Amino acid sequence: MITLLSAPSNLGLRPPQRGSVPGSAKAPEALREAGLHTRFAAHGALDGGVLLPGRYVDDDDDRPTGRVRNEAALVDHARRLATRITDVFDAGRAPLVIGGDCSLVVGAGIACAQRGGTGLVHVDGHTDFRHPDNSDECASVAGEGLAAAIGLHWPAIADIDGLAPYFDPRHTAHIGHRDDDEEQEEVRRLLGLVSPAALVIARGADEVAAASARVAGPNGYWLQVDVDVLDPSVMPAVDSPDPGGLSAAQLTDLLRALAPQAVGASITVFDPDLDPDGRYARLLVDILDEGLHGLGTGLPA
Incomplete structure (x- = not known):
């Protein structure tokens, strides 16, 4: 069973x-208003x-070199989120984290x-693979999260509590x-497998999902969905929309x-500030309800 965080x-x-x-912090409550929690409760x-x-601060004018935006608050939040996810795991349930970025x-x-x-299955319109060895522009972990997840960012982000890499790149799709x-x-x-949106469109979601699941491992994987x-x-209410993406049916x-x-899974980067009448929140609730209500049901008991 699922626990929503x-x-x-x-x-x-x-x-x-x-x-x-950024408006993404409003996403969980916008999705609640659109019926997400009621639908999943069923x-x-x-x-x-x-x-x-913690408080968001635009610190571009005084942030030291070698640090990301809101670094201390971000690391603290990551640790506290890990504790909450662990509590859900310990209760024998699957955490569905509603973000957020x-x-x-x-x-x-x-x-x-x-x-x-x-393992990790990372579903995103971008690779989110900016890191200090390939860019001088590192500042925002939302564009650097996959690199951090496999240990390629500054240690303050990628090696919290000496746990790097959080996910083995060989078992990351x-x-x-x-x-x-x-x-x-x-x-x-x-990475173990990389599939652009065009491949999903050409070959179908089931084929790409099956290949990704094989790479991420038989013991389960975290599912990160941006x-x-x-x-x-289909979904313009995001901070970096790019053409060539999936349809609602394909993502579902x-x-x-x-x-x-x-x-477990995390859903991120929906921005309610770009959805004044709530139509995209309602669409996203439909996708998540139909696509994720079976979260964790295929894992060994």
């Missing part, structure tokens, strides 16, 4: 304008409460590493980037195929 963090994102705050899910983040994969990684490790992604060749060299994997014509099929073998 609300994690309204925006700590890993750049500000949309100087001095402003499947037996529990409401595990809210994990509040995709730096939440760090907290999920800590929790999984503390239990001996699992990425799905959904666009054909012009700058880091895709590096990702292909390092909703910008959807095409902007992909999640439905991946969910049973997942030990």
Whole structure:
């Protein structure tokens, strides 16, 4: 059974304008208003409460070199999220973390590493593979989360409590980037499997999901889903929309195929500030309800 954890963090994102705050922290409550918790309760899910983040600060003018935005608050939040996820694991349930931005994969990684490790299936419209060895622009963990998850970021982010790598790159599969992604060749060299959005569209969600699950491992994997994997014509309410993404039906099929073998999942980067009438929140609730209600049901008891 599923336990929903609300994690309204925006700590890993750049500000949309100087001095402003990203809207992704509003996502859990926007999705609750759109019926997410009611829909999952019908499947037996529990409401595990809210994990509040520290204050977001636009610190571009005085942040030291070698640190990411909101670093102390982000690391603290990752540790606390890991504790909450562990509590759900210990109760014999599958955590479904509703974010928030995709730096939440760090907290999920800590929790999984503390239990001996699992694979990772990373579904995202970008590879999120910026790191200090390939860029001088490291600052926002939401664009660097996959690199951090496999141990390639600064130790303050990628090696919290000496647990690096949170996920073994050989048992990590990425799905959904666009054909012009700058880091895709590096990702292909390092990860167990990399499948662009075009491959899902061409071959079908079931084939890509099955291959990804084999790489991520028979003992289960964490499923990280950034909703910008959807095409902007379907889901424009994200901070970095790029054409060439999945349809709602394709993402639903992909999640439905991946969910049973997942030990838990996180859903990130939906921005209610870009959804004034709530239509995209309602669409996302439909996708998640249909795609993830079987989360963890295929794992050994």
